[in-house]
Amino acid sequence: MRFKMSTGLLFLLFSFFQNCYFNPVVNGILNPVEKEENGSLAALGLVGIAAETSDLLITGQIRDQNGVAISGLVLLPSLPSFQGKLAMPPYTTDSGGRFYLPFQTGSTSYQVLQNGNPFFTLILMVTSPTDIGIGTNGAPLGLEISNLNAVSGTEPPNFFDLVRVFYLEGGVTEVNIHNANLGKSPNPLVLEFSEPPASVDSEDVSWMPNSVLIIPATSVGYLNPSVSGNQLIFSGAEGFTPNTQHFIAFTSNIKSATGKLLSPRAVRFCYTPSVNCVFY
Template sequence: MNRHPKLPTSIVLVCLWFLLGNCYFNPFVQPIVNPEVKEKTNPFLGLLGLGGTSNLVITGQIRDANGVAMVGLALVPSSVSIQSKSTLPPYTTDAGGRFYIPYQSGKLNFDVFKDGLPFFTLALNVSGPSAITAETSGAPAGLEISNLGTLDPTNPPNFFDLVKVSGLDFTMNELTLHNAEVNSFIDSFVFTFSEAPIPALTPGPLVTSWASQNISCFPTVIFGSTMTVTGNTITIQATPSSNTVNYECTFKSGILSASGKPLTQRIIRFFFNPPV
């Protein structure tokens, strides 16, 4: 009976040395010595779970037509989606209206529920970590899907968000500001945040200075010297300077939470049209 000749041990060792030592064939060494070979093109590393986008999380915010963060919405992966990483649905929006979903590319479909009832459907089109768009079906007019992006969950998110902006008239009735026509005189602005803001400032010039530095409005809003903080809410004296005018106010990152987080910058717009 013919037998296959055995290869000398020295030849076998040489072959192993060549395969493991040669940078071109070694999947561990190749992306280090040859950076032009992108991580995403190395399926061997992907199978090992090394690097890439596997650890990213998709985030975004949902607000209603008045710019109010929608808290407690449940995003449930739709049955028409192949979402292998969506193993722990539903994903519930937090105090800032933010959702967090395991990253994967393609079109991700979700049924969104409010108070346990179907609300609308959401599709996220994910072309890359910085290329994410949203589509909705059946959503109320004016609903906003914004601030879409990705996060590294090993670095906990550090968001401090403006959840709601409203005004108070002279009889303390609450008025919607964002995307609204305001037909009453305003005595104060009320800002609600995702967590407790800075402690209240002592009434006086310091309040006016703080407001002018951190809230930029055009045309000008005249801020008074009184400011109170209750829970997650700041109330501050404020009066628009002109009637029948479109206002745009930018809330800046100089506004801090009690724990020191900077505010995520936010812009609101309203039309001030009080009675003559």
């Protein structure tokens, strides 16, 4: 059994690309001054953790080894009945791979089912609304669990999440880029969200550099953002460094059509025309 605590050992994938809040290099970009309360502790008025914990839920996202949010997972509590809680089991991940579980201090195990079959065991270790640890048992290699928060259970969920990032090989084949060794630069780049994104003003030259950060920087960044359903599509990036691990961070400057700010997210890949990168 592997336990990852929120103090740094939390299984949020190497802190940079899984949960960008913990990386000081990109923190200012992924968390601009403008902040939406987004159903978080700020919205609860929990400056002194004054709200009743019985009114709280714990939320987080589950992604596969390709960084794709996994929807439709059923989480069944192993021991507690949760009688009197705001939500009753079973609990199911939404289109953004996000779960909502009753807030309860101590250690609570959940059997996670995929298509009705056992997938892995999730263990929540909760001390307070701001101290939430997580562990897994039997999880597949590369599984990501991120964006853990305590949120109000009496208000509708208010998250805008990135579901996956891919490019089109030959214009038709979809290739997920997270943790991938790519034989070409990812063009056109497609972001798929949990709901439709807002359209982008073509004359707003500041939108792209404030929304999409490539590390290391390319000679030409992505251009021409367009919206199609739940997707944002970009093209034109050039100058990725061969045989080098890259990160692309997507910031809360990206909004949904209803005005929600994106939960910041970064993906990593390697542009490898000759030698594959190894991800750890």
